[in-house]
Amino acid sequence: MKRFLVFLCLGLLSVTTQGVLTRIGLPSFLVPQVSLLIVVFLAFSDVSLSGCVMAFLLGLLMDLSSAVLVGPWAGAYVAVYGVLAALSHRLFIESALASMFITFVSVIGASIIFFMLGTEYSHASMGLALQVLGQAVMTAGLAPWALSLMTRRARRRSPIGVGRGAALSAV
Amino acid sequence: MAKESDGEMRVAGSDRAKVAVASFGLLCCSVLLTAYSSRNPWVARIGTAAISEVVSPLYAGVDSVVDGGESIWDRYFNVLAVAERNRELTERLERLEAERGAFDERLKENDRLRKLLDLGSIPELQGISASVIANEPSGWVKGIVLNKGRAQGVLEGMAVVHPRGVVGQVVSASANFSRVLLVTDHASGVDALVQDNRARGVVEGEGDSAAILNYVAKEYPVRVGDVIVTSGLDGVFPKGVIIGSVSQVSAESGTLLQKIAVRPAVDFSRLEEVIIVTGGQDKKDEAANMTKPLAQGAKERG
Numbered sequence: 519m520k521r522f523l524v525f526l527c528l529g530l531l532s533v534t535t536q537g538v539l540t541r542i543g544l545p546s547f548l549v550p551q552v553s554l555l556i557v558v559f560l561a562f563s564d565v566s567l568s569g570c571v572m573a574f575l576l577g578l579l580m581d582l583s584s585a586v587l588v589g590p591w592a593g594a595y596v597a598v599y600g601v602l603a604a605l606s607h608r609l610f611i612e613s614a615l616a617s618m619f620i621t622f623v624s625v626i627g628a629s630i631i632f633f634m635l636g637t638e639y640s641h642a643s644m645g646l647a648l649q650v651l652g653q654a655v656m657t658a659g660l661a662p663w664a665l666s667l668m669t670r671r672a673r674r675r676s677p678i679g680v681g682r683g684a685a686l687s688a689v
Numbered sequence: 690m691a692k693e694s695d696g697e698m699r700v701a702g703s704d705r706a707k708v709a710v711a712s713f714g715l716l717c718c719s720v721l722l723t724a725y726s727s728r729n730p731w732v733a734r735i736g737t738a739a740i741s742e743v744v745s746p747l748y749a750g751v752d753s754v755v756d757g758g759e760s761i762w763d764r765y766f767n768v769l770a771v772a773e774r775n776r777e778l779t780e781r782l783e784r785l786e787a788e789r790g791a792f793d794e795r796l797k798e799n800d801r802l803r804k805l806l807d808l809g810s811i812p813e814l815q816g817i818s819a820s821v822i823a824n825e826p827s828g829w830v831k832g833i834v835l836n837k838g839r840a841q842g843v844l845e846g847m848a849v850v851h852p853r854g855v856v857g858q859v860v861s862a863s864a865n866f867s868r869v870l871l872v873t874d875h876a877s878g879v880d881a882l883v884q885d886n887r888a889r890g891v892v893e894g895e896g897d898s899a900a901i902l903n904y905v906a907k908e909y910p911v912r913v914g915d916v917i918v919t920s921g922l923d924g925v926f927p928k929g930v931i932i933g934s935v936s937q938v939s940a941e942s943g944t945l946l947q948k949i950a951v952r953p954a955v956d957f958s959r960l961e962e963v964i965i966v967t968g969g970q971d972k973k974d975e976a977a978n979m980t981k982p983l984a985q986g987a988k989e990r991g
Binding site for chain 2: 530533534535536537538540541542543546547549551565566567569570571573574577578579580581582583584585586587588589590591592593596597599600603604607629632635636645646649653
């Protein structure tokens with residue numbers, strides 16, 4: 519329950535950060551998807567039903583920040599979580615390059631799913647494609663620092679192991 | 690050791706299978722939720738109102754810090770730019786005051802003529818001023834958060850305008866904050882007129898400070914620079930408020946319609962203060978008269 523509340527607070531903070539960054543004049547294609555970083559972290563640290571539900575709720579939080587449609591971001595985040603969780607035992611996210619690449623692909627995947635669910639594909643254009651790529655690059659740039667910070671915090675709370683556990687690193 | 694490792698792998702495998710099934714199930718739920726919320730906007734409104742009361746105070750706090758920083762920068766460091774801006778604003782103010790004098794005369798004449806014809810007088814426009822404290826976080830939905838809500842008389846569906854033109858519509862109002870969908874969002878649609886020839890169409894957002902005026906027949910000549918205003922027929926926006934000016938016109942082959950690109954009159958990237966229109970349909974003409982000098986200026990510059 520405590521972990522659940524911590525991630526919910528992190529989600530609220532990430533939504534606030536993104537809203538503030540666009541408010542201070544940062545173009546929308548340079549705003550990183552901070553909440554998606556939390557989903558990527560969950561996919562590697564908490565492969566469980568609760569992690570899946572948290573990813574869904576983080577997406578719902580993003581949807582409720584826009585007051586237009588409820589569901590597209592929730593679907594996008596849970597899909598990204600599901601795919602990454604399925605591959606988490608094969609991927610080595612502790613590497614900075616790997617975390618950047620995984621995050622980059624996750625942002626593009628989440629944006630595509632958001633477009634499809636929110637029927638935004640009918641308005642697809644070069645400008646939108648550039649926005650997706652810009653956000654993917656910015657989020658990927660932030661990924662090594664953010665993911666290692668969250669991993670260190672999680673290990674401090676449970677020194678035995680996080681998510682996959684030490685045994686799986688031998689795979 | 691190998692057997693223990695195999696056991697852990699099987700357990701991990703079954704966990705992953707459960708997570709995969711749960712993810713698929715939640716994905717299906719989100720598809721159904723999207724379809725439901727698209728037909729029942731109250732779902733988004735209620736949820737957003739609840740979240741707004743938690744998140745928006747953070748926005749307001751950060752916004753006041755940012756404003757304070759900008760104020761310190763403008764007052765103590767950016768003196769040259771401020772002086773130049775001051776000069777531009779003074780010239781603009783003098784020009785507008787001169788135009789206002791002529792406008793007041795026309796308004797009085799309009800009132801006299803309306804009385805003569807027994808049409809009734811135009812009531813004052815009623816509105817609430819509000820400050821923009823945040824933008825929509827993902828950047829995909831074009832929206833802003835204002836620091837006024839139900840406690841100050843803001844309701845869903847109210848029009849939001851700026852002295853330069855249309856901003857958008859309130860889509861969600863909590864106790865002390867409200868969210869506005871900008872006219873440049875894909876989900877936005879405003880019933881509009883080309884000011885010169887009165888051709889009617891619908892302005893739909895194209896994202897990132899762009900919009901399209903749709904459903905205008907080819908028989909209406911539309912030129913670059915023509916001003917687009919609200920028609921007032923959608924029951925949301927007052928009549929005659931500027932939406933923008935035409936930036937490009939192209940005739941679609943095989944149809945009877947033109948494709949008209951509109952450049953919004955309002956610079957959404959620099960929006961600080963807006964007005965939420967709380968009055969009814971009778972306020973349309975007053976708003977039209979107030980923005981007419983701006984329309985003439987926009988046409989000259991167009």
